[in-house]
Amino acid sequence: MYILFAVLSLTALGLALGFMLGAAARYFKVEDNPLVDEIEKMMPGSQCGQCGYPGCRPAAEALVAGKASATLCPPGGKALAEQLASKLSLDIDLAGVEDQVPMVARVSEATCIGCTRCFKVCPTDAIVGAPKQIHAVVADACIACGKCVEVCPTECLGMQPIKTTLRNWRWAKPDLAAAGA
């Protein structure tokens, strides 16, 4: 009898509190700035943390609040910086943004022990493998965030510049000095 009473009272309490929470979520909802959502969508979304914020959303919030510069995202490079600046109507100095040399992670087969730590942290699932087997990087999916390099216990992961081939070779900008001022 006592047990039944306890069960019923706790169920009633749970239900009542649940409805209250539901109602609160509905009627006291805090409106997020839709701009933050939009900016977050433009970001790479890999939560790599290279900007110094814990993820893309906090970075987007900082941008909207004016606490961060449009050039904060290294993986996004110049292209993203320009997009962000036009979205937020900011003036930016792109000359300062060096486009990073495109990099890709690479596993050194000699020292990989198959610990699986790297592919657990990989934001894009670009590392494949199985426990105690050598892991490999899917170059197309790698965004060169460097998270795997940090966790690798044997330092077998490294960042390498992507090789220039006929497919990704581009014309260099004409020399400004030669073009006259």
Next chain:
Amino acid sequence: MVVLDINALWRRRSKIRGGVHPEPRKESTADKPIVTDFPLPERLYLPLQQHLGQPAEPVVRAGDKVLKGQLLAASRGAVSASVHASTSGTVAGIEEYPAPHPSGLPTPTIVLEPDGEDRWIEGAGEADPFSLTPEELCARVDQAGIVGLGGAAFPSAMKLNLGWRTRINTLIINGGECEPYLTCDDRLMRERAAEIVEGVRIMLHGLQCPTALIAIEDNKPEAYAAMLDAAKKHGRIEVVQVPSLYPMGWEKNLVTHLTGKEVPAGGRPTDVGVLLHNVATAYAVQRAVRYGRPLISRVVTVSGEAVEAPRNVEAPLGTLLSELLAFCGHKPERTARYVMGGPMMGDHLPHVQVPLVKRTSGILALTPEEIQAADARPCIRCGRCVSACPVGLLPLEMMTRIRAGQLDAAVSFGLRDCISCSSCSYVCPSRIPLVHYFKYASGELMARQQAQQKTEQTNRLAEEKRRRLERAKQAAAARKAQASAKEDAS
């Protein structure tokens, strides 16, 4: 009775916009016959990619013995072209070898050691090409690895295939050859007019298209006469003269001039029912369909002041350009610049230890006097580039935007419509390398587009990962619940 020719009326009315008149410099090679006994080189280098699109997939291995015309690498994917052995011999290997490209970067290349016998593989020729269905014709052209020989190197079979999807009313055969120095198409038309005309008839049949126009610039009267003579028996083929003007051979210029229709920006001539092929492509199609011969050689103009005996040479694909130049008496000490193709749109090569490929229409060794290199001076806003631009763009405005890094502004000035014809650079009195700016900007835009795609892919992958982790969490929770329920029951 006077017959009113609508086409002729249009031709008179449609004015070509812009354009320049560079010195032709064709006289040194135009009157010499094509050299057909070029000695077989010791090694041939056949890049897997000599065309637009996907590189071909090798089907031979190092050490294989191959016959002349045997398939070495098969086309892969929708836009691709196969590569064949230029002579009989042994495959020495498949390795990275410098490509004929301004960067001089290496590309996967099949190296072939000729055995000197030059023995052909059994080819399936067709005595009556017109008994084949259009599909079969396209397949033959595809198997022969034919690409546009005018310089763009677009796989020709794809263009012939279009006939089934889009209605093609007019086939234009481009014998303009408006680039200075080059005379390979001119010589081909003079010497092999009948073969070209048959190639055109085969193309018409493949496209199921009623008429063909062969356009020849009026500075090639001999070629015009030869083609006129060869085509007079065939009513569906008309040979027409077009004014000598650079870039007359640009496809949109020819379409506008010959049909009066304007190809929309960003569109292709097929959008107005017209298809263009080069004369050398028509010749290659005839060889492929009539005799079953794949594309393994081409006529190339070897010219420039640093060449003692400039002429047109029919050479096997894969020959090193340095050997071709040496054959014609090259003076390296006089050479200031190597150009593959014509001087206006061709690629500047860092060196000539690179192979002859399908799109190589010429190899020029130019002296310092010919190129007159000079440093760029400030823009004086004279507007000559504006009057020279055949597309109707404002090169000077685009250049200043690009120099300031404002690519989007350059795009709004029509950067995407630029055809890199170099007319603006040619007329610029300040010697500003305008076209270099546009090539740089186009590459940069392409890189941005790819970066954008990569961001989208990253977003998608990150989202997939989040979902996967969530599913794993739910599954673990469910297992736990199940286990505890079991415990309760027991």
